[in-house]
Amino acid sequence: MLITTPVGSREAVSAARWPVPEERRTVTVLFVDIVGSTGLVERLDPEDVRTLQRAYFGTVSGVLRRWRGVVEKYVGDAVMALFGAHGCDGFDAYRAVRAGLEIQAALDRRPAGDTRLRVRVGVATGEVLVDLTGAHDGGHGAASGAVITTAARLQEYAPPGGVVVCPTTRRAVAGLVEQRPLATMTMAGKAEPLDVWRVTGVSRHRPARHHGPLMGRRRELADAADEVVRALRERRPRWVSLVGPPGSGRSRLLHELTRAVSRVDGAEVRWCVAHCPPYPDGELAPLADLVRALLTP
Known part of the structure; x- marks a missing residue:
């Protein structure tokens, strides 16, 4: 159905700004901050503080870029990054969580002199208003929304060296990373408490369990099954x-395809299913889903 919107004049149409400079999007926000930074700076010389900061900010920003994160701002020793500001493929939350895990590992491998930095990482997913022209490294104020405050508060609840996530992020990365419940957090301004989960590592892929009946897609399933059967017979x-x-x-x-084609002409069909989540840029091309079926009659 065609829906039209009346306008006052042709001049009003021509005066509209295009492309749209701002857009509401669901993004994942990452906050990372140094544990005990105030006491650390107090006992170091200014030259040592500068060396420490360069090593820290360089390591953090490098990891974020590898995982397609955009550094939105620096707040003291804290770094805020956006994932999904330019587009979404369903793995933005996963990239943010993996970046948080890798930041600590990278800092452990690169101590600044005799100082070992520990950080806290908070990751939250939600809707924001994004300035599309300002969504780049150092684009201060490129995103606006309550999820930014949530990510910052989550970071405060993270244990040293830990990565904690909100319930929305937890659901987005379920099955891809190992998680355990950490606490229930009460945030100022929020009517309901927020469950906090800690990410403990990357998990091995587990095939999704489907208990409910398949709704629709019968034609697509039949077409795919016909192609598989034809390949086996020929x-x-x-x-x-x-x-x-x-x-x-x-x-x-x-x-459903693996269930529909379990035997062909009396011979058992063996399926091998692989799954590949995104890898950092520069290592392997990001793949949303890689499913390769090896069939033997």
């Missing part, structure tokens, strides 16, 4: 590609 490889945005049901359709 003993020639064929390519079946399932394309769609995150949450559209690709994994569920693949799960």
Whole structure:
């Protein structure tokens, strides 16, 4: 159905700003701060403080860029980064969490002199208003929204060397990282307490469990099954590609395909399913989903 919006005049249309300079988007915000920075600075010479800061900020910003994070601002010793400010592929929260884990590991490998830095990391996911022209490294004030305050408060609850996440981030990275409940946090201005989870490491991929009945997609499932059966009978490889945005049901359709084609002409079909989450830029090309089926009759 075509929906039209009346305007006052042709001049009003031509005066509209395009492309749109700001947009509401769901992003993941990461806050990282040094543990005990005040006492640390008090006992160091200014030259040593400068060396420490350069090593710290250089390491943190380098890790964030590798995981496609945008450094939005520096607040004292804290660094705030955005993931998903320019676009979303469904893995922004995962990249932010992995960046938080890698920041501490990188600081452990690169001590600044005799000083070992420990940091706290808070990660929160939610809706913000993004200045698209200002969403770049050092783009102070590029994003506005309550999730920024949530990420900053989460960082304060993180143990030294720890990465903590909000419930939305926890759900977004479920099955990709190991998590355990940490505490229930009461934030000023929020009516309900917030559950806090700590990320303890990267988990091995576990196939998703699908207990409910498949709704729709019967035609797509039948077409894919026909291609697989034809490949087996002809003993020639064929390519079946399932394309769609995150949450559209690709994994569920693949799960149903393995169930639908379990035997062909009396012979058992063996499926091998692999999953590849994003890797840092410069190591491997980011892959939203990599599913390769090796079939043997």
